[in-house]
Amino acid sequence: MKITLKLFATFRDNRFKVAEREYADNATIGTILEELGISEPELGVALINGRHVVPTDALVDGATVSLFPKVGGG
Amino acid sequence: MGKIFRVNMTNLTCKVEDVPAELANLGGRAMTSSIVAAEVPPTCHPLGPNNKLVFAPGMLTGTPAANSGRMSAGAKSPLTGTIKESSAGGTSAQQFARMGIKAMIIEGQPKDDKWYRLHVTKDGVTFEDASDVKGKQNFAVIDAMNEKFGKKIGVVTIGVPGEERLAAANISVKDPDQKIRSHGRGGLGAVMGSKKVKCITIDDTGAGKVEIADPEKFRAAAKIFAKGMLDHPVTGEALPVYGTNVLINILNEAGGLPTQNFKYGACEHHDMVSGETMHDTIAKRGGKTKHGCHAGCIIQCSQEYVDEAGVYITSGFEYETVWGLGINCMIKELDDCARIDNAMDDIGIDSIEGAVLIAVAMEAGVIPWGDGKETLRVMNEEIGKCTPIGRILGNGTASVGQAFGLTRVPVVKNQGIPAYDPRSVKGIGITYATSTMGADHTAGYTIATNILKVGGYVDPLSKEGQVELSRNLQIGTTAFDSTGMCIFIAFPALDIPEVLPALVDMIAATQGTSLTVDEFMGMGASILKKEKAFNTAAGFTNEDDRLPEFFEYEPVAPHNALWDFTGAEIDEVWNF
Numbered sequence: 001m002k003i004t005l006k007l008f009a010t011f012r013d014n015r016f017k018v019a020e021r022e023y024a025d026n027a028t029i030g031t032i033l034e035e036l037g038i039s040e041p042e043l044g045v046a047l048i049n050g051r052h053v054v055p056t057d058a059l060v061d062g063a064t065v066s067l068f069p070k071v072g073g074g
Numbered sequence: 075m076g077k078i079f080r081v082n083m084t085n086l087t088c089k090v091e092d093v094p095a096e097l098a099n100l101g102g103r104a105m106t107s108s109i110v111a112a113e114v115p116p117t118c119h120p121l122g123p124n125n126k127l128v129f130a131p132g133m134l135t136g137t138p139a140a141n142s143g144r145m146s147a148g149a150k151s152p153l154t155g156t157i158k159e160s161s162a163g164g165t166s167a168q169q170f171a172r173m174g175i176k177a178m179i180i181e182g183q184p185k186d187d188k189w190y191r192l193h194v195t196k197d198g199v200t201f202e203d204a205s206d207v208k209g210k211q212n213f214a215v216i217d218a219m220n221e222k223f224g225k226k227i228g229v230v231t232i233g234v235p236g237e238e239r240l241a242a243a244n245i246s247v248k249d250p251d252q253k254i255r256s257h258g259r260g261g262l263g264a265v266m267g268s269k270k271v272k273c274i275t276i277d278d279t280g281a282g283k284v285e286i287a288d289p290e291k292f293r294a295a296a297k298i299f300a301k302g303m304l305d306h307p308v309t310g311e312a313l314p315v316y317g318t319n320v321l322i323n324i325l326n327e328a329g330g331l332p333t334q335n336f337k338y339g340a341c342e343h344h345d346m347v348s349g350e351t352m353h354d355t356i357a358k359r360g361g362k363t364k365h366g367c368h369a370g371c372i373i374q375c376s377q378e379y380v381d382e383a384g385v386y387i388t389s390g391f392e393y394e395t396v397w398g399l400g401i402n403c404m405i406k407e408l409d410d411c412a413r414i415d416n417a418m419d420d421i422g423i424d425s426i427e428g429a430v431l432i433a434v435a436m437e438a439g440v441i442p443w444g445d446g447k448e449t450l451r452v453m454n455e456e457i458g459k460c461t462p463i464g465r466i467l468g469n470g471t472a473s474v475g476q477a478f479g480l481t482r483v484p485v486v487k488n489q490g491i492p493a494y495d496p497r498s499v500k501g502i503g504i505t506y507a508t509s510t511m512g513a514d515h516t517a518g519y520t521i522a523t524n525i526l527k528v529g530g531y532v533d534p535l536s537k538e539g540q541v542e543l544s545r546n547l548q549i550g551t552t553a554f555d556s557t558g559m560c561i562f563i564a565f566p567a568l569d570i571p572e573v574l575p576a577l578v579d580m581i582a583a584t585q586g587t588s589l590t591v592d593e594f595m596g597m598g599a600s601i602l603k604k605e606k607a608f609n610t611a612a613g614f615t616n617e618d619d620r621l622p623e624f625f626e627y628e629p630v631a632p633h634n635a636l637w638d639f640t641g642a643e644i645d646e647v648w649n650f
Contacts, residue, residue: 008323009316009350017345044307045527050329050340050632052531066327072308072526072565073318073349073375073393074519 001061030055044070076176084182088199101133104556106148116611120152121268123183132558136171136284143368153261154512160257163367164247172281204272228276233422236263240468258424287586295579302573306566313375318393320349335433347400388416397493398429410446421458430490438478487512497635504544510605518548529568553598
């Protein structure tokens with residue numbers, strides 16, 4: 001399935017900002033993390049179509065996935 | 075022992091008083107709110123002789139505790155009509171603390187038209203003629219005082235909008251780099267102007283060190299505390315690298331980024347003004363990506379933003395300001411936003427209220443959407459010079475909305491709603507509605523848990539758990555605001571179990587008390603209730619603890635979320 005994958009903050013370093021990517025039907029957020037070499041403790045927030053998800057959550061065809069390291073401000 | 079300086083502007087006297095027992099171990103917000111609640115008649119006119127402006131360094135300010143150098147200013151707010159506390163970095167807090175000044179209360183009002191500079195030393199306050207700086211904006215005041223006294227002088231100042239008592243006027247504090255930090259929210263600059271105090275100069279000659287009753291206990295706790303700050307990924311890495319503006323992209327992705335005066339929850343050009351872009355721009359141009367607002371800050375979330383030639387434009391360029399200008403006003407050029415930020419520092423307008431009111435002015439057609447150059451002109455030439463239109467704008471978001479007959483006016487208790495949409499980040503809506511300060515994200519920063527997954531996770535789009543989350547954060551924040559600590563210590567405190575006990579141990583060691591975490595939080599709860607009681611006595615009811623109606627009938631994309639809490643549900647915040 002097709003996923004728009006967006007990376008932010010330090011996750012962009014030596015990777016990319018945004019890319020269209022193909023994943024297998026059973027892929028999860030964890031699949032993407034593994035592929036990118038991002039460990040689970042490094043992950044701050046993962047969103048599918050703007051909703052918070054966890055690494056075991058399945059991807060949905062055509063979705064936008066946004067990945068952030070732990071960030072904060074305010 | 076500490077002392078209180080009581081400065082009477084009616085008869086131009088300063089009394090040096092002992093700290094009464096009930097205030098002895100307080101600081102920051104606990105100190106300013108206790109004094110305002112005890113001494114200011116809640117129904118008084120905020121600009122009249124019965125209001126009082128109180129400055130108080132935090133409980134830990136002046137000690138070696140990391141990030142403890144912040145000052146609280148408090149009064150009855152001319153913007154909201156409520157009690158107000160607004161905190162700032164800069165140099166004044168540590169100067170006060172080292173001179174043993176636990177609070178300075180400015181009361182009364184001169185009967186004539188003369189303007190004063192208050193000159194503070196460890197022995198008291200003298201009243202100097204301020205005609206040389208009257209009519210000057212903040213950077214010119216700082217330059218003039220530096221020239222007169224040298225760069226070590228502390229300076230607290232208001233610009234022309236403060237002199238003219240506009241409700242969005244802030245109080246500016248010189249920082250270690252001779253630039254400006256602000257007691258931003260709630261129009262405290264107008265209160266200072268109503269007292270005819272143009273500026274305060276602080277000469278800390280002869281100041282000692284802040285006494286610590288149990289140095290060994292303090293050192294042990296301070297070490298644990300600082301380690302927690304450096305170990306936590308937000309305070310140890312994300313904030314120093316990207317600054318607070320790292321939030322633009324995450325709020326955009328989550329659909330909580332108010333866009334074009336709260337019409338939408340996400341913005342197409344978000345990455346043009348994001349923290350990542352700002353970091354890369356500053357790094358490429360040779361500015362400073364790290365910078366602290368006060369000596370002893372180990373987070374360094376601030377920055378110095380420079381132009382293409384490497385020339386300084388602004389510093390302390392925060393997420394809320396960048397959001398307000400770059401997204402909510404649609405000003406796509408980061409350089410334009412930076413110049414407007416600097417102008418707001420110079421004229422002394424709260425950079426949140428200033429940005430939120432400009433978006434409403436754009437909706438009214440006063441300024442074209444996204445026009446950064448015209449916004450800069452309006453800041454300097456209209457608001458900065460207090461022209462008739464400048465006064466309508468400079469009296470805040472609600473003033474603009476009323477003047478132009480608009481309904482999409484994002485305020486609570488007349489204070490502009492900051493950078494998080496309450497329809498799609500519901501916890502922060504509860505904080506906006508119920509805060510004793512009017513709409514204020516820092517009063518109970520549910521973004522941590524709603525969006526950033528710090529301190530657990532509560533789904534931002536569901537109503538469940540939001541009231542409890544906001545209540546707990548408002549109580550904790552009231553306690554934190556009393557310490558002199560930067561609010562960002564909350565990130566490690568929410569995630570690392572050792573941090574909060576270490577903070578409390580530092581306070582106990584400083585004061586020579588046996589303060590516990592429960593007692594510390596209990597102090598937060600009692601101060602919050604004291605503030606609420608002041609507001610009730612000033613005429614506020616639960617019906618004032620509500621968001622503007624448009625949030626209930628204008629759904630916000632991309633989640634098409636509405637504000638859907640009942641009044642009774644909101645009022646549960648006060649059930650403690």
